[in-house]
Amino acid sequence: MGKKVSMAVIKRLPRYYRYLNDLLKVEVKRISSKELSERMGITASQIRQDLNCFGGFGQQGYGYNVETLYNEIGKILGVERRFSTIIIGAGNMGNALANYTNFQKRGFDLIGIFDINYNRIGQKVNGIEILHTDELDDFIKKKNVDIAILTVPSRNISEVAEKVVELGIKGIWNFSPQDLKLSHDVVVENVHLSDGLAVLGYRLKEKEENNSSN
Amino acid sequence: MGKKVSMAVIKRLPRYYRYLNDLLKVEVKRISSKELSERMGITASQIRQDLNCFGGFGQQGYGYNVETLYNEIGKILGVERRFSTIIIGAGNMGNALANYTNFQKRGFDLIGIFDINYNRIGQKVNGIEILHTDELDDFIKKKNVDIAILTVPSRNISEVAEKVVELGIKGIWNFSPQDLKLSHDVVVENVHLSDGLAVLGYRLKEKEENNSSN
Numbered sequence: 001m002g003k004k005v006s007m008a009v010i011k012r013l014p015r016y017y018r019y020l021n022d023l024l025k026v027e028v029k030r031i032s033s034k035e036l037s038e039r040m041g042i043t044a045s046q047i048r049q050d051l052n053c054f055g056g057f058g059q060q061g062y063g064y065n066v067e068t069l070y071n072e073i074g075k076i077l078g079v080e081r082r083f084s085t086i087i088i089g090a091g092n093m094g095n096a097l098a099n100y101t102n103f104q105k106r107g108f109d110l111i112g113i114f115d116i117n118y119n120r121i122g123q124k125v126n127g128i129e130i131l132h133t134d135e136l137d138d139f140i141k142k143k144n145v146d147i148a149i150l151t152v153p154s155r156n157i158s159e160v161a162e163k164v165v166e167l168g169i170k171g172i173w174n175f176s177p178q179d180l181k182l183s184h185d186v187v188v189e190n191v192h193l194s195d196g197l198a199v200l201g202y203r204l205k206e207k208e209e210n211n212s213s214n
Numbered sequence: 215m216g217k218k219v220s221m222a223v224i225k226r227l228p229r230y231y232r233y234l235n236d237l238l239k240v241e242v243k244r245i246s247s248k249e250l251s252e253r254m255g256i257t258a259s260q261i262r263q264d265l266n267c268f269g270g271f272g273q274q275g276y277g278y279n280v281e282t283l284y285n286e287i288g289k290i291l292g293v294e295r296r297f298s299t300i301i302i303g304a305g306n307m308g309n310a311l312a313n314y315t316n317f318q319k320r321g322f323d324l325i326g327i328f329d330i331n332y333n334r335i336g337q338k339v340n341g342i343e344i345l346h347t348d349e350l351d352d353f354i355k356k357k358n359v360d361i362a363i364l365t366v367p368s369r370n371i372s373e374v375a376e377k378v379v380e381l382g383i384k385g386i387w388n389f390s391p392q393d394l395k396l397s398h399d400v401v402v403e404n405v406h407l408s409d410g411l412a413v414l415g416y417r418l419k420e421k422e423e424n425n426s427s428n
Contacts, residue, residue, distance in 0.1 A: 010416055014409035018393075077412050078419035092310035099306065102391055102408040107415060146418065171418045173411060177316055179232075187421060189414040191407075194316040195228035197387060198291050200403040201321060202224055204360065204385045205292035207401060 005053050012050055013073055015040065020070040032063035079107040083171070084143060088160055089151035090115035090123075090130045093175055097149060098125040108147065112139055116152075133160075140167040147171040154178045161188075219267050226264055227287055229254065234284040246277035293321040297385070298357060302374055303365035304329035304337075304344045307389055311363060312339040322361065326353055330366075347374075354381040361385040368392045375402075 019040055023031060033051075037044040051069070054076055074080065085108045087094045097103070098113055113125055114133045121132050131139065139145070148164045150157060150172060157176040162184070164172070171187040174180045179190045233254055237245060247265075251258040265283070268290055288294065299322045301308045311317070312327055327339055328347045335346050345353065353359070362378045364371060364386060371390040376398070378386070385401040388394045393404045 011409075011413055013416070014406065014412040017412070018406070018409075076416070078415050079412075081415070081419055083415055083418065092306045092313065096306035096310055097407070100407065103411060106408050106412055108411055147414065170421075171414050173414055187414060187417045189410050189417075191410055192228065192232070193311070193314065193405075194320050195225075195232075196403050196405055197317060197322055198228040198231070198293075198320055199225055200361065200385050200387055200401060201292050201295070201297055202227070202290070203401045203403075204297065205295055207384075 009050050009053050012042070013077055016047075016050070017070065017073045017077060017079075020066055020073065023066045024070055028066055030063045031066055036064070077106075081107060083108050083146040084111050085109060085147040085149060086112040086114065086139070086145050087149045087151060088114045088133065088136070088164070089153075089175075090117075090120045090125060091151060094149075094151040095125050097151065097175075098128065111143060111145070114139075136164065137167060140164065140169060145169060147173065149173045149175070151175045158182075223264050223267050226256070227291055230261075230264070231284065231287045231291060231293075234280055234287065237280045238284055242280055244277045245280055250278070291320075295321060297322050297360040298325050299323060299361040299363060300326040300328065300353070300359050301363045301365060302328045302347065302350070302378070303367075303389075304331075304334045304339060305365060308363075308365040309339050311365065311389075312342065325357060325359070328353075350378065351381060354378065354383060359383060361387065363387045363389070365389045372396075 019036065033044040033047045036042075036047055040047070051064070054072065085103070087098055087110065090098075090113050094113065094115070098110060103110065110126070110128060113128050113130045114136055115121065115130050116133050118132070120130050123130050146169070148161075148169045148171075150160060152160050154176045157174065157178055157180060161172055161174070161180050161182055165182060165184040165186045169186065172180060172182075172189070174188060174190045175193075177192065177194070180188050182188065233250065247258040247261045250256075250261055254261075265278070268286065299317070301312055301324065304312075304327050308327065308329070312324060317324065324340065324342060327342050327344045328350055329335065329344050330347050332346070334344050337344050360383070362375075362383045362385075364374060366374050368390040371388065371392055371394060375386055375388070375394050375396055379396060379398045379400045383400065386394060386396075386403070388402060388404045389407075391406065391408070394402050396402065
C-alpha cells in the first residue's frame with residue numbers, strides 16, 4: 001500500500017464493508033457511487049475520494065463491482081488475518097460482547113474470558129469457560145493472544161492494561177469511560193458509548209428547535 | 215446558532231466535553247489549542263476550526279477558558295436539557311447500559327426498562343424494576359418518554375422500533391447490528407460496536423507490516 005491513509009477514512013471502511021455485505025446478500029453485482037451514497041448517507045464525492053485512497057476499484061460509468069470492492073476493503077481491514085482475542089471482565093458488558101457473533105465473522109476469535117470474581121469462575125459464556133485473572137500470565141504466553149477487550153471497572157483499568165501489555169498483548173479495546181494512556185508500544189481503541197448518546201441528544205434538541213422556529 | 219454545523223464536528227464535541235471535564239477536575243483554568251491538541255491527538259488547527267463553528271471561545275494568545283468552553287459545549291450538546299430514556303431488552307447489553315452512570319451525568323434519565331421475557335419481569339436493574347413490553351404503550355404515553363435504547367435481537371428490531379415511534383418516542387439508540395431505516399420522522403443513532411474492533415484490527419495489522427518492513 002505504501003501511502004498512509006487517514007484515520008478518518010479508515011474509520012469509514014467498516015461501514016462500507018457492512019453495506020457491501022448487505023448488497024452481496026441480496027445478490028447486487030454492481031453499484032454506482034451515487035446509489036451507495038443514497039444508501040449510506042455519505043456524499044458520492046466523499047465515497048469516490050475515500051475509495052481512491054486505495055487505488056480506487058471503480059470504473060467510470062460502470063460503478064463498482066460489489067464483490068471485488070467488498071473483498072478489497074476486507075483485505076485492507078485485515079479480515080483475512082485472524083486475531084486471537086480475550087475478554088477481561090465477565091460482567092454484563094463482557095457477557096454481551098462474548099455473545100456477539102459479528103466479531104468472529106470479522107476475524108476476531110474469542111479464545112478466553114477472565115474475571116477476578118470467584119463466583120463467576122467456571123461458568124461458561126458462549127461456550128467458553130470463565131477463568132480467573134491469576135491465569136492470564138500462562139494463558140497469554142501459551143496461546144499467543146493478540147487483543148484484550150477490557151470491560152473492568154475504571155479504577156482497575158490502568159493496572160490491568162499495563163499487566164496484559166507486559167504479557168505481550170498488542171491491542172487493547174477499552175470499554176472503561178477513562179481513556180487509556182499507556183507508556184508501552186501498544187494499539188489502543190477507547191470506546192465511549194455515551195458519546196453516541198450525546199450525538200443523539202444533540203440531534204433531538206436541534207430538531208425540536210427547528211420545529212419550533214418553523 | 216443559525217448556521218448548520220457538520221455532523222463530523224458534532225461527533226467530536228462529546229470528546230472535547232470529556233477532556234475539558236478532566237481538566238476542570240484537576241483545576242486547570244486555561245488551555246491553548248496546542249496543549250489541547252497534544253492531549254486529545256487532534257491537530258491544533260482542527261481544534262480551532264471546530265470551535266470556530268460555534269463562534270469560537272478562544273482569545274488569541276490567551277487560549278481557552280476551560281470552564282467557559284466546557285459550559286458552552288455542554289449547552290450546544292444540550293446537556294442542560296434532560297431526556298427521559300427507556301431501555302428495551304434487559305439482557306446483558308441492556309443491563310450493562312442501565313448501570314452506566316455516565317448517561318445520567320450527560321442528561322439522560324433512565325426511567326424504565328422493558329423485556330419480553332417473563333423470567334426477567336420484576337427484577338431490578340440499577341434500582342429500576344423491569345416491566346413487560348406489554349406495558350410500553352401506557353408507560354410511554356404517561357411518562358412522555360423521549361428516547362428508547364434498543365438492545366433487542368436483530369430479528370425484532372424493526373418491529374419494536376416502529377412500535378415505540380408510533381407511541382411517541384422521538385429518538386432511538388439502536389444496538390442491533392442492523393441499521394434501522396424507519397419511515398417515521400425520528401432521530402436514529404445506530405451503534406456498530408464491531409466497527410471499532412475492525413479499526414483496532416487495521417491498526418494492528420498496519421503496525422505489524424511497518425515493523426516487518428523496517
